[in-house]
Amino acid sequence: QAKTLGRGRHHFFDVGLRERMQRRLRMEQDLRDAVHDGQLWPAYQPVVDLRTGEMVAVEALLRWTHPRHGAISPAEFIPLAEESDLINVIGKEMLRATTRELAARRARQGLDLTLKVNLSTRQLDDPHLVPAVQDALASTGLPAGALCLEVTESALMRDEEAAAEVLASLRSLGVLLAIDDFGTGYSSLAQLRRLTLDTLKIDRSFITGIAESRDAEAIVTSIIAMAHAVDLTVIAEGVESAEQLELLRALGCDQAQGYHLGRPVPAAELFGQ
Ligand code: C2E
Numbered sequence: 001q002a003k004t005l006g007r008g009r010h011h012f013f014d015v016g017l018r019e020r021m022q023r024r025l026r027m028e029q030d031l032r033d034a035v036h037d038g039q040l041w042p043a044y045q046p047v048v049d050l051r052t053g054e055m056v057a058v059e060a061l062l063r064w065t066h067p068r069h070g071a072i073s074p075a076e077f078i079p080l081a082e083e084s085d086l087i088n089v090i091g092k093e094m095l096r097a098t099t100r101e102l103a104a105r106r107a108r109q110g111l112d113l114t115l116k117v118n119l120s121t122r123q124l125d126d127p128h129l130v131p132a133v134q135d136a137l138a139s140t141g142l143p144a145g146a147l148c149l150e151v152t153e154s155a156l157m158r159d160e161e162a163a164a165e166v167l168a169s170l171r172s173l174g175v176l177l178a179i180d181d182f183g184t185g186y187s188s189l190a191q192l193r194r195l196t197l198d199t200l201k202i203d204r205s206f207i208t209g210i211a212e213s214r215d216a217e218a219i220v221t222s223i224i225a226m227a228h229a230v231d232l233t234v235i236a237e238g239v240e241s242a243e244q245l246e247l248l249r250a251l252g253c254d255q256a257q258g259y260h261l262g263r264p265v266p267a268a269e270l271f272g273q
């Protein structure tokens with residue numbers, strides 16, 4: 001009896017696993033096609049200076065419009081791309097496309113904006129990353145100082161030594177560096193200082209409760225103080241209300257980003273045709 005049940009369970013488990021693997025393989029193949037068919041495109045979200053209220057930067061966020069399934073979230077397909085070499089291909093194309101866009105906007109419209117591009121863990125391991133960044137800048141003419149690369153706190157802390165080395169090479173190109181989703185990992189002040197970053201982005205999870213919870217406010221206050229102590233510009237991400245925005249301004253946060261200020265949209269929608 002027990003044996004039958006056991007075998008039955010085993011069988012059931014296998015089917016679920018096989019289905020999940022097939023789904024993943026299918027999605028990975030779809031993602032490969034997406035790269036070639038131009039289904040991937042960058043959305044841009046404004047980053048606003050809290051003193052002047054002006055847009056000072058834009059973050060490029062990858063979008064996938066699947067021919068049958070519609071919009072697929074990067075939270076779903078980036079991890080998939082990271083399991084293969086696809087992330088490096090996609091990441092390089094993202095760099096090329098967004099630096100080209102921003103360089104053109106600077107030339108045509110005189111827009112003096114910093115471009116923020118996300119890098120994944122796998123990209124930090126790619127020996128072609130630094131030359132690819134250099135190439136994107138050289139071929140588009142975007143000044144290095146107008147590009148800020150964002151790396152998540154968890155990616156940086158995974159292999160601190162190796163990450164520090166890549167960041168130093170990137171920095172020598174003249175690009176700016178940001179630590180993304182700060183507060184979700186366990187980095188110390190000493191580590192932050194060693195990495196010589198320019199910007200710290202406070203994770204959305206701390207901003208969400210800031211207007212209602214004393215604890216959230218205290219945490220954000222201390223992150224801002226800590227970041228300023230090591231000369232980092234602080235950006236709050238996920239600002240969804242005017243109250244949150246006012247509070248962040250009062251706390252001395254430098255810049256903010258979030259649906260309240262502007263959603264990620266196609267370039268033409270943000271900058272005009
Ligand atoms: P992230 O870099 O922390 O980007 C911020 C995310 O928060 C974006 O999600 C953005 O759309 C979302 N967001 C912005 N403001 C608000 C708000 O007020 N409320 C809420 N609820 N969400 C807000 P998205 O576009 O889904 O991207 C998710 C993550 O995927 C990004 O987090 C980033 O880690 C990764 N990602 C996106 N594009 C790329 C890329 O080109 N390369 C790599 N390696 N990763 C990327």
Ligand code: MG
Pocket residue numbers: 059118150180
């Ligand atoms: Mg980011």
Ligand code: MG
Pocket residue numbers: 180181201203204237
């Ligand atoms: Mg973030």
Ligand code: MG
Pocket residue numbers: 181
């Ligand atoms: Mg995030």
